[in-house]
Amino acid sequence: MVPSAGMAARSTGMWQRNENGELVQVTYPLQAPLTASAAGGFFHSGGAGLFGSVREFSKILRVLLNDGVVAETGQRILSADSISDMFANKLPDQPNFARQALPAVKPELVYETPELYPLCPADKPQGWGLGFMISPGITGRSDATGHWSGLSNAAELWVRVEQALYAALENVQIPTS
Incomplete structure (x- = not known):
């Protein structure tokens, strides 16, 4: 929920098109976790946060697609029933x-x-x-x-x-x- 300094430096931020169709960066509403010193006492909700790279997110998706097993190690981290239930x-x-x-x-x-x-x-x-x-x-x-x-x-x-x-x-x- 609080990215490392390296992760925060690589963050692409939020972008959207304005009225003229131009792509502009907008202020991310939850800036506090992007600065480790400001993150203390920050509420870690389940519906916001979770910073990571596309590669890290892909690892999570791969486990879900592999019925809860980490393909590289063969370790089961979720039961097949849990995946089905999800x-x-x-x-x-x-x-x-x-x-x-x-x-x-x-x-x-x-x-x-x-x-x-x-x-x-x-x-x-x-x-x-x-x-x-x-x-x-x-x-x-x-x-x-x-x-x-x-x-x-x-x-x-x-x-x-x-x-x-x-x-x-x-x-x-x-x-x-």
């Missing part, structure tokens, strides 16, 4: 949970969101797993795909990235061992 909808009685508009509480930082994952087909339920949204979609997602958009919630961008990623994966041969 990606199971915990709100089956609310299939339209994410199909509600979310107003921009801080319009200078967050875009208004008509729904959390707009590309989920109407006949597919959306819900909540253990820590993230469960939203299938037309981009290539399975019915048990977990996601979270975070503060910047640039839905248009993540949809384009997803579409490109899944299109590229159709042409990739994945080794079985």
